[in-house]
Amino acid sequence: AQSVAQPEDQVNVAEGNPLTVKCTYSVSGNPYLFWYVQYPNRGLQFLLKYITGDNLVKGSYGFEAEFNKSQTSFHLKKPSALVSDSALYFCAVRDPDNYGQNFVFGPGTRLSVLP
Amino acid sequence: ETGVTQSPTHLIKTRGQQVTLRCSSQSGHNTVSWYQQALGQGPQFIFQYYREEENGRGNFPPRFSGLQFPNYSSELNVNALELDDSALYLCASSSGHSTSYNEQFFGPGTRLTVL
Numbered sequence: 001a002q003s004v005a006q007p008e009d010q011v012n013v014a015e016g017n018p019l020t021v022k023c024t025y026s027v028s029g030n031p032y033l034f035w036y037v038q039y040p041n042r043g044l045q046f047l048l049k050y051i052t053g054d055n056l057v058k059g060s061y062g063f064e065a066e067f068n069k070s071q072t073s074f075h076l077k078k079p080s081a082l083v084s085d086s087a088l089y090f091c092a093v094r095d096p097d098n099y100g101q102n103f104v105f106g107p108g109t110r111l112s113v114l115p
Numbered sequence: 116e117t118g119v120t121q122s123p124t125h126l127i128k129t130r131g132q133q134v135t136l137r138c139s140s141q142s143g144h145n146t147v148s149w150y151q152q153a154l155g156q157g158p159q160f161i162f163q164y165y166r167e168e169e170n171g172r173g174n175f176p177p178r179f180s181g182l183q184f185p186n187y188s189s190e191l192n193v194n195a196l197e198l199d200d201s202a203l204y205l206c207a208s209s210s211g212h213s214t215s216y217n218e219q220f221f222g223p224g225t226r227l228t229v230l
Contacts (some may be wrong), residue, residue: 004157033218043119043205043221044158073150082155090157096216101152102171104221 002027002095004106012112013081021109023091032073032094032101034103035065037087044090050074061085081113118220119208126162127228128196136191136225138206147189148219150196150205164189193227201229 002024003006013019027030032051036044048059055067065076074091120139128134141148146165150158165185178194187208193200203226207219219228 027214032122034218036221041223043223044207046220049218094216101162102163102173103158104160106158108155115201 002031002093002104004091004104006060006089006091006106006109008109009107010110010112012114015083015113016080017115018084019022019078019081019111020111021111022090023074023106024072024074025074025091025093026072027093027095031096033067034092034094035059035063035074035076036090036092036105038090038108039087042068047076050089064075081111083113083115086111086113117205119220121204121206121222121224124223124227125226127230130198132196133192133194134196134227135161136193136204136206136227138189138191138208138222139219140187140189140206144210144220145187145207146211146215147154147183147210148207149189150207151175151200152203152205152224154202155221161191169206170213185210191230193209196229199206205228 001086005024034049035047037046040063048057050067058064063078088108090108092103124135147194148163149161152158161175163171167183180192183189202223206222209217209219211217
């Protein structure tokens with residue numbers, strides 16, 4: 001069965017500094033990987049995904065993520081953080097070989113960008 | 116193009132009651148998934164409907180049931196409500212079946228409180 005870990009409950013970063021939100025996954029085959037962001041009292045918003053190809057994927061709002069198969073990781077990054085990036089971030093995995101299984105989400109990481 | 120909508124926004128029920136939550140999928144999407152997000156946790160997959168058929172289910176008891184209609188809108192029904200059912204219920208729509216690499220688009224959620 002697939003699973004996702006986000007080892008940090010909370011990440012604090014100063015505005016203008018680079019940010020990283022970590023994600024590791026476990027899946028039997030080649031994974032589809034996703035990042036979502038959730039603002040207070042809102043649903044989840046899609047940021048980016050990795051399906052195949054280039055290990056570095058770029059997404060919305062200047063975010064990018066790097067797929068590392070050997071380390072089974074898919075860390076979310078941004079070169080320069082904004083206060084408005086403060087939110088709850090979720091990593092998710094889908095196993096394309098496991099029909100009927102949907103997205104499995106990690107527990108979330110709360111990002112706080114300090115002015 | 117309209118996004119995913121959910122109704123109602125908030126709902127308060129008592130133990131033992133039944134509840135129906137509704138979701139309208141994004142235009143052009145034929146797949147709807149339902150998730151339960153307890154406070155401070157990531158979304159947990161309940162089930163998915165593809166072209167009006169359930170084609171995937173998470174680890175939820177049978178008192179959680181659903182429907183998808185010909186216009187691809189969907190309902191989530193929960194019978195015999197328990198206190199632990201208190202959560203944010205998220206609906207997500209996408210195109211393609213459960214092994215698709217397409218991202219899901221989430222509605223704002225229904226906040227259910229069981230007293």
